[in-house]
Amino acid sequence: MKISRADSEAERRLGLSGRESMPKNEGMLFIFDRPGRYAFWMKGMKFPLDFIWISGDKITEITGKVGIDQMNLRPQQPVDKILEVNSGWAAEHQIKIGDTVKYESVSN
Secondary structure, eight states: OOOEEEEEEEHHHTTTTOSSSOOOHHHEEEEEOOOOOOOOOOOOOOOOOEEEEEEETTTEEEEEEEETTTHHEEEEEEEEEEEETTTHHHTTOOOTTTOOOOOOOOOO
């Protein structure tokens, strides 16, 4: 899977908004300096998403099929990463709570 990182405030604010779509096996990883119950919204979104909430290297929650009109999404417990993928991707790939997340940076 190819993942774009959003680790600055400006990148997190923009997120995936304004895009017409996202390729099937791509996503955006939001990275925070410390755990929190960060709020997300679908402002400017043109396609639905799954939210995969991550604490450390473990998936703690999955919010699937988030519609483009949803506002103020928050995890139940503090997280330091959120992975946004196309709606249905988490179920299709049998992603579940407790799964370990591993990623590495790749230079172009």
